[in-house]
Structures are given as structure tokens and as C-alpha cells.
Amino acid sequence: MSDRNEDRLLDAEIIKNVRRMPEESVPFDFSNKVMAGLEPKTPSVWLRLKLWLTGPMSLTFTPLQTIPALACLIALVMLGAMQMGGSVLDEGVRLTTVQFSLSDTNKAARTVSVIGSFNDWKTEQSTMWYDDKHGKWILEAKLPPGDHEYMFLVDEAKLVSDPQAAMTRDDGFGNKNSILFVNGDHEQPI
């Protein structure tokens, strides 16, 4: 307790003496000299990064300059959708990628389409492409779960059942529809 009192008295004495000292004006260019005497201090990388991230900034661009950026963005979104591959969620229904193929080593047919219950038996967007290497017509499609009936339509006139189909069904019109079983994530394995 007594030490503290002594410290307070000493402080009061110092303050008193300082106030009694004569005032002198600051020498010319004092601030600059003091600053010049200090070593330059470089902020750390993290501090600079933090300042860059948290500091406000503005970008200016023309509408024309946004086109490449938008094109890249759209391409990325489409690529992402394609990467989802065989399991695409469409309105809550899981679609499965299946491949149809019809052997035709001599390419006797001019066009081949897959028509079936999954595309309302419409020929639009169901045209197969010819794989020269394997000598067959190919089409990939994304289908919902179910047992789907289909046939190949050759040269827009001739109906052909799939010789590889696990099962066929009489269509009631004099043809045999091929049956494809799709079960969730994959074509039903056996």
C-alpha cells in the first residue's frame, strides 16, 4: 500500500516538472526526419490477402465483354448435366441410360429408328447412327423405370423386333414388340 502511494507522489512530481519546463518550437522538417529514420515495414502475405479480400473494389465492363464469360458458364452447366450420366433426376423420376443396337454388317438399311412406348412410338429424335467399326446401328436413350415395349423401324417402313430382347409381346397388330426392363439405376441385371 505504501509503495503505491510513493509511486503516485513520484508521478505527480514528474508531471509538475514537465509543466515547468520552457516551451520550444518543433524544429523544421522534424516529422519527415523522424519518418525517414524508420525502416520501411512490408505487410505479410496473409495481411495483404486479407486486405485484398475485405477491401471494397469495383469492376467495369461492357455488355460485349460478358458474352465469353456467359458462354463459358453455360458450357460448364451443360457439361455438368452430361457428367451426371445414367442417373438423371427428371421431375423426381430416375432416368437410366440404355443402349439399343441392331446388327447390320453390310449396312443394308438406309435409316433405322427405335420406336417404343417410351417415346410414344414417335420417330422424331429416335434415329439411330451407324457404327462402321462394329457394323451396327446404335442409339442411347434415357428411360424411366418400367417394362418398355419397342421395335426398330427400318427405312421408315419395315418393323423389326430386337433379336437380342429378353422377351417379346404380341402387339395385337400382327407384330412382336420387344420388351426392355429398366429398374431404377440400371437395366435390370439377371
Next chain:
Amino acid sequence: MNSRSSLYIATLVVFAVSLSFLPASAAGKLEDMAAHALNCGVSSESVEQIRGLSSAGASEDAAVAVLSPLLNACVDQLPVSPLEIRLSEGVTKRVPLPAISVALEKQLASFRLAREILLTTTGSLNESALEVVGNGVGKGVVRSDFEAFATEFGKQPVEVFLTGLTMVSLQGQIDYDYALTQRILEKGIQAETLSPDWQYFVRVVLAARKHGIEDRIIADAAVDVLDKGEPVSSVLPELGFTDRDLAGGISK
């Protein structure tokens, strides 16, 4: 006005009145029915397809006969979409309209029978079940199979019920004895291992039959697999098949 004029006027009035009692012309009938069908919920695409057939040269009566089952299915609150798909199938395959009409009427009758089966056995209607049974009876599955299944398993959860119903339909279409299907279902339901992937067990039956395996032995293997809680893909290995792709590596 002399008596002859009165006679003319009377004749004209009788003629006009009798005209109003004549049936509407076929074109009028088609348009009337098309309007009713659209109001009920038949898709505009199907109605336009039938109108297109009519304007392409088909007789109006034939077009009316094709539209009629669609409208009746809609009015009876039966599934319309399978009939619309059947219509498209017939048109794409260039089937004559009278044959399409017959096929649609047959399908409508199948759905009516399916509704009767489900209502008299389970007391309720599920649209998916209605389609499965309707398609099944349309493809020749006997109603007693569906009745037996629905009576025995009607209280099962919907997913299990639909899996079993699909098995009865698909296996019935290849003449797999219902008694064997019933054994498989009873085991799967009792062991609680009848997952939805079992609905296409018919593929296993077809593959095994190709190798001369009897239906009863296939059923025994399925029962064992269900008892062990394994997936349907384990049945063929249980029957002695290897794991290689029996479809020849071709995916469809």
C-alpha cells in the same frame, strides 16, 4: 291460303322437324366428341392426331370409333395415357383405323376388368395397380391369378403390393405357374426381403428356361435367395450360372 298451300307448308314443317331428329353428321359427331374428350382430359395431341387422320382421308366414322374408347376411359376415370400410347403405336405402324379401334376397345375392357378385380378384392383402387392389372389381363394373364394375389396380399404396403402384382403380371405373360409365383411371394413377404428389383424376376426365368431349367427349380432357387435376404441377381448363381453377362454384353 288455299288447301294446297297449307299442304306444302305442313310438309315443309314435318321435313324440318324430322331433320332435327336425324343423327348428326359424322363430321359433326367427331367434332362434338373431340370437344367432350378435350374437356374431360384426353390430351390435345391425341385428339389432333385423330383429327389429322380424318382430314388425311380416313372416314369420319372410323375416326369417331378410335376416339370413343379414349373418351370412355376418361369418363370412367380409367387410365387414358396407355390408350393414347396405343393409338400412337397403331398410327406409327400404319395399322388400319378399325384395327386400332378394336385394340383400344380391348384395352378399355381390360382396365374395366382390372378395376373390378381390385375393387372386389382389396376394396380400393391404386392407379399404378390398375395399370399393371389392366396391362396384364390385356396380355392374357388370367383374372384368377390377380384375384388370388390381391386377396392374399392386398393388405401389404403399396411398394410390396406393386412389386408382387408386377411379378404376377409379367410371369403370367410367359405362363409361369401362379402357384410357383405365389410360393416366391409368400417367402419374400414373410422374410421381408421382397425388394422392388424382384419385379423383373421374369428375366431370370427366361434366362434359366433357355438353359432348360425347370420352372419349379427356378422357384426353389428364388425362395432360397429370398430366405437369405439376397438380391434377385443372386438367383442365377444359385442355379449354377457364372457371373458373366448372359445378355452377351449387349445392353439395351
